Amino acid sequence: MPVTTRQVGPCFAAEVEGVDMTRPLSADQIKAIHAGMDQYAVLVFHDQKIDDEQQLAFSQSLGELEQAVGTSLRAPDEYRLPTTFADVSNLDQHNRVFARDDRRRLFAIGNRLWHSDSSFKVVPAKYSLLHARSIPSKGGNTEFAYMRAAYDALPDETKAEIEELICEHSQIFSRQQLGFTDFTEDELKRFKPVRQRLVRVHPGTGCKSLYLSSHAGSILGWPVPEARAFLRDLVEHATQREFVYAHKWRVGDLVMWDNRQTMHRARPFPVNEPRDMRRTTLAGDGPTVAQAAA
């Protein structure tokens, strides 16, 4: 089946027809999906009735998987899904909704801040693929902001100022913004900051984009309050409505986005309702700036 795309909302999001993830992809389909990701940055595939294995197979046909190990506050014996998945549900290993004050839930609320997946890893994520297994009765949208358009819209003076800047990213910084600060010694060690360029060049298109994330908490060589105020201004600029696509989920949707040129955030939903979202992630090609491995 030929793969076709149709733009939805702003210029960087499209719906895809002609892909059935219960079956292996042809070489042409794989090529078309990658081309679609270069042309847009968010692709929406509706009505995909897939299980974990099929989601894994689809993801692996597009690239190498990133493992989700030690990136949440779930203890190793509390995982609900294998580490080939990032469990972005609000469910414990017995499929029960987390209590409102559960520490694992409160940490995960960090996903409601604008971010780019795994920007806190030395090699950050390339694509994320999020599949909706069950959704709440209201709320829970995912919003995407297009960092390429946000970069283009900056004044030349700002572009020159940020060209060579390096930020430090950590989940500690994003959680601090929400008042979540009671990290254990082990967690502080695990969430040690990594370095990322603030301006990235997309290898497929050669275009520059802002590489922002709520995980960014400092700029090398800058005083911290000045860096945070500056980053906050950039995020405010980059998430103006003209740069944003809001995805309202249907069960069976799989949304794939390019973390190198978008940010995203989850929106709130009723506390007691399950939201079972399963994310597979494709690993990036390498670090955005040379540094010691984590």
Ligand SMILES: [Fe+2]
């Ligand atoms: Fe995310």
